[in-house]
Amino acid sequence: MNIDVQPVPAAQRLRAEAPPPPRRGHLPLGEPEGTADRIEITSGWIERAGEPWFPITGEIHYSRLPRDRWSEVLGHARAGGLDTVATYVLWQAHEPEPGQFRWDDNLDLRAFIELAARHGLDVIVRMGPWAHGEARYGGFPDWLVERSVATRTNDADYLELVRRFYRQIVDQLAGLAHVEGGPVVGAQMDNELYDQPEHLATLRTVAEDLGLRVPIWTATGWGGAQVPESLLPLYSAYADGFWEDSATEWPHFAAFHFRYSEVRDDLTVGADLREALDGIVLDPSTVPLKDDAALPFATCELGSGMHVAYHRRPLVTAEDVGALALAKIGSGSIWQGYYMYAGGTQRRGAHGAEQESHATGYPNDVPTLSYDFYAPVGEHGQVRPHHHLLRRQHLWLATDGTGLAAMRTTVGGGSEDPSELRWSVRSDGYRGYLFLTTYQPARHPLDPQPGLQVAVELDDTVVIVPSRPTDVPAGVSVVWPLRYPLTDELVLRSATAQLVTRIADDAGEIVVLCATDGIPVELVLEGAVDVHGAGTVRHDGGHTVVDLLGVPGPGALVELPGVRVLVVDEVTANHLYRLEVAGRDRLVLTDAPVYELDGDLVAHPDTGSVTVSLLPAPASLTSEDAEVVAGTAVAAPWSTWTVRTSAGQRPLASGLRPEAAAPPEPGRGGPMDRLSAPRDFSGAAWVPLDVPDELMADVDRTLLRITWTGDVGRALVGDEVVSDHFWHGRTWDLDLTPWREQAARDGVTLELLPWRGDTGVWVDPSVRDVAEGITVPSVEIVRVAKAVLVAEEAKQ
Structure with missing residues (x-):
């Protein structure tokens, strides 16, 4: 070893060993040898075309989105770094009456999958038959519930109905399976089924008998589920849960998901349904929760947000989502699957609303x-901060996920004690990544870590990070590279900044790192290295230490032999995309949500003027939808354009204090006797809003944004309820675009019920001191534009 590790406390030292070779051929999953782009499931990771593959999957429900918004949502998903989408096939939507199937309009599963492929996305089909997804009867049609069949079992009558439904799905997927060169790489059987492994296995057999061939067959594995060997169990993690009781301040399970641990299961997700619907109450001492060495650690429901129920309304933040996701990678996940990645709207059927x-x-x-x-991505296409926080992680996984997936996880420390360092390492023995976190949600914060250094013993050396003790503030989660190859000859021994991506321009390669607010940036390079640009140099233990000169940002370039390192700040990183534009991968730095389609940039700004910077720069950027003007570069080596559209915000009302004449008394219901949502709005406060047509004209989408406090609100256009909202501290958005003509003619009416603290509804402590009654500080129109930006290279 060439560095003395004595100064580092024992609690902050560990040996990161190389992983053992994975087991192969022991699972009835994957594809046979010789298959093009072959997918194989090993005991440690998933392989694709002979290389470890780190899938990134987001849940998007085609049947809960307008068909004309599919492309936009899928575009944002791909731009966010996803390579796969998952989607429920809701039985109630497709077979509303026995034997009468619908695959039209936004129920066209085949068209959705083909569009996903156009955006470069593979697909996991969650086939049910039971889905949950907060759908009426878990997605079962009413006519099925009314029949005397033993659902979710191997009852012959039930299986015959399932076979009929599955046949329809398989027909929709004809020619789209991965083995056929299509995008469908996996199928999930049922959902949250805990004690019927034989039935889960039968569902796969039924789908295969009908002709479906996919390499990945899955089942949800949380809650101690009994998953048959023919299905890969996938796990979940949420920062909070609407399904908890209204007396629960913070669910017991939540803190676990902000620590590093090789334990995969969570016994509490969906526990209310297990108890209420299935009568299953788990004894944690009887459920094995340890790592299963035969199976890779894969997820399908990392909470990338949180729904609300009437009785309990969590306020999960973007920072919660980002920290939880990174904690799972630091715990050994080799498949990041998010629920939901894009919100939607509950369907209406013959029985009315189809919600739980x-x-x-x-x-x-x-x-x-x-x-x-x-x-x-919100219900109406709103792009939220965690789209950007997660994209930073996904760009890193796209850059080095092949290496990371095959690395072994070693948890260095971290308990329930908020003062103890939480850290882990993923390594192949030679190189790896150091994970550190001082993050928990604001109401349960962790302590900062003053004077931090950790020592990681690899096969042939010990890496101490940072080179000098450094204070790590509270509220951050980081992953720092260890011995990352910058070039074939140059190794980044360590860095106190995170790898984002790497890209080439005409001058060579650029490796992008992101600094963390409050932590000084140092780059340690193995050996003696010639350094120029935005760094000062010192030497330590035979290595070259580069301290960043000035602040991180889009122009902070450190020039090294054969490569440049761009160190950006977090604000810049949150506006950074990597997209294929005009036939070439480029970094796109912009303050508008963007995605790529057929080589063009598609922007959806909600302000009148935005900037777009590209690296490497094309010769020109033009648009038929907007005014595009070449501007001053953000910083070398970027080129910048200003894009002006008709987007923007327009006020409609402010400072309202409407009174509800006779709000209904609280009620309770359901199998757990929880607070019930009011259905009687006859005594609600009415707020009529005039929406001039010109405010909805000449834009792609018009949102009505309501900032308010109260209990429950509904919005009506004419006599039709077009949106509803359980107040929980966030603004209420609804899309007026489908109702434009009627809204311009008749206006929009809000029906609002007042907040009453003694009702017992749980809301986050940060908003709990709201005044009794109803307030409407502001109502505004948000005009969202669409601009297709066409880049062209100079002719040779």
């Missing part, structure tokens, strides 16, 4: 229409 409710025997009442979930 006390009326259909569920423990929770949820909104009748909104399924926004505070997802990275």
Whole structure:
């Protein structure tokens, strides 16, 4: 070893050993040798075309989105770094009456999958038959519930109905399976089924008998589920849960998900349904929770937001989502799967709204229409901060996920004690990544870590990070590279900044790192290295230490032999995309949500003027939808354009204090006797809003944004309820675009019920001191534009 590790406390030293070779061929999953782009499931990771593959999957429900918004949402998903989308096939939507199937309009599963492929996304089909997803009867049609069949079992009559439904799905997927060169790489059987492994296995057999061939067959594995060997169990992690009781301040399970641990299961997700619907109460001492060495650690429901129920309304933040996701990577996840990645709207059927409710025997009442979930992409296409926080992680995984997936996880420390360092390492023995976190949600913060240094013993050396003790503030989660190869000859021994991506321009390669607010940036390079640009040099233990000169940002370039390192700040990183534009991968730095389609940039600004910077720069950037003007570069080596559109915000009303004449008395219902959502709005406060047509003209989408406090609100256009909202501290958005003509003619009416603290509804402590009654500080129109930006290279 060439560095003395004595100065580092024992609690901050560990040996990161190389992983053992994975087991192969022991699972009835994957594809046979010789298959093009072969997918194989090993005991440690998933392989694709012979290389470890780190899938990144987001849940998007085609049947809960307008068909004309599919492309936009899928575009944002791909721009956010996803390579796969998952989607429920809701039985109630596709077979509303026995034997009468619908695959039209936004129920066209095949068209959705083909569009996903156009955006470069593979697809996991969650086939049910039971889905949950806060859908009425878990997605079962009413006619099925009314029949005397033993659902979710191997009952012959039930299986015959399932076979009929599955046949329809398989027909929709004809020619789209991965083995056929298509995008469908996996299928999930049922959902949250805990004690029927034989039935789960039968569902796969039924789908295969009908002709479906996919390499990845999955089942949800949380809650101690008994998953048969023919299915890969996938796990979940949420920062909070609407399904908890209203007396629960913070669910016991939540803190665990902000620590590093090789334990995969969570016994509490969906526990209310297990108890209420299935009568299953788990004894944690009887459920094995340790790592299963035969199976890779894969997830499908990392909470990238959180829904609300009437009785309990969590306020999960973007920072919660980012920290939880990174904690799972630091715990050994080799597949990041998010629920929900894009919000949607509950369907309406012959029986009215098709949401989970006390009326259909569920423990929770949820909104009748909104399924926004505070997802990275909202119910109406709103792009949220965690879309950007997660994209930073996904760009890193796209850059080095092949290496990371095959690395072994070693947890260095971290308990429930808020003062103890939480850290882990993923390594192949030679190189790896150091994970550190001082993050928990604001109401349960962790302590900072003053004078931090850790020592990681690899096969042939010990890496101490940072080179000098450094204070790590509270509220951060980081992953720092260890011995990352910058070039074939140059190794980044360590850095107190995170790898984002790497890209080439005409001058060579650029490796992008992101600094963390409050932590000084140092780059340690192995050996003696010639350094120029935005860094000062010192030497330590035979290595070259570069301290960043000035502040991180889009122009902070450190010039090294054969490569440049760009160290950006967090604000810049949150506006940074990597997209293929005009036939070439480019970094795109912009303050508008963007994605790529067929080589063009598609922007959806909600302000009148935005900037777009590109690296490497094309010769020109033009648009038929907007005014595009070449501007001053953000900093070398970027080129910048200003894009002006008709987007922007327009006020409609402010400072309102409406009174509800006769709000209904609180009620309870469902199998757990929880607070029920009010259905009687006859005594609600009415707020009529005039919406001039010109405010909705000449834009792609018009949102009505309501900042308010109260209990429950509904919005009506004419006599039709077009949106509803359980107040929980966030603004209420609804899309007026489908109702433009009627809204311009008749206006929009808000029906609002007042906040009453003694009702017992749980809201986050940060908003709990709200005044009794109703306030409407502001109502505004948000005009969202669409601009297709065409880049062209100079002719040779």
